[in-house]
Amino acid sequence: MGLPGAGKSVQSGLIRDRLGFHWLSTGQLLRDTKDAEVSAVQQSGALVNDELMFKLVGNELKEVGYDTTFLLDGFPRTVEQAEWLIKHGRENGKHIRLVLYLKVDEKIAIERLGNRGRPDDQAETIKKRQEEARKIEPTLAYLAKQGIRVAEIAANGDVESIFKQIKAAVEGI
Ligand code: AMP
Secondary structure (H helix, E strand, O other), rough: OOOOOOOOHHHHHHHHHHHEEEEEEEEHHHEEEEEEHHHHHHHHOOOOOOOHHHHHHHHHHHHHHHOOOOEOOOOOOOOOHHHHHHHHHOOOOOOOEEEEEEOOOOHHHHHHHHOOOOOOHHHHHHHHHHHHHOOOOHHHHHHOOOOOEEEEEEEOOOHHHHHHHHHHHHHHO
């Protein structure tokens, strides 16, 4: 979890390649639907509705298989999504082992997005996405209250310094 620009995608790629997790990015999953309505919501910076999210994530978890170790990137983003994930996991014999919270200064996050050039990285959309990302705090608090370990990662620095902390947190599970 983390603001847009915290480094979630870059770090997820490393976690997949170096630590062997299956990387599931909900932002990418949504872009892959190539659905005009979904694309419009993404480009506005708002969140896609939970009904569709639960369907897409549920299908993907089932398809890849519940015996896989998943890294969920961009999900859950709200308390409702966290509730769903815990319940869905329970029903399928899975649980959340660790939450990685990439903590970054908003200014640095916005600078990073400026270098990326995705259609939802335009100024107005970024503002809206950062606003939506403020739902992270209550979601984190909810997850921690459920007894799930949350590792806070200092994410202002360079890629390797962030990964080093993530690796230590994952190996400490
Ligand atoms: P991301 O690549 O994770 O920054 O996601 C890009 C966009 O996809 C977000 O701004 C949302 O519009 C949508 N999205 C991704 N994950 C979710 C989610 N868990 N719930 C709702 N919308 C999402």
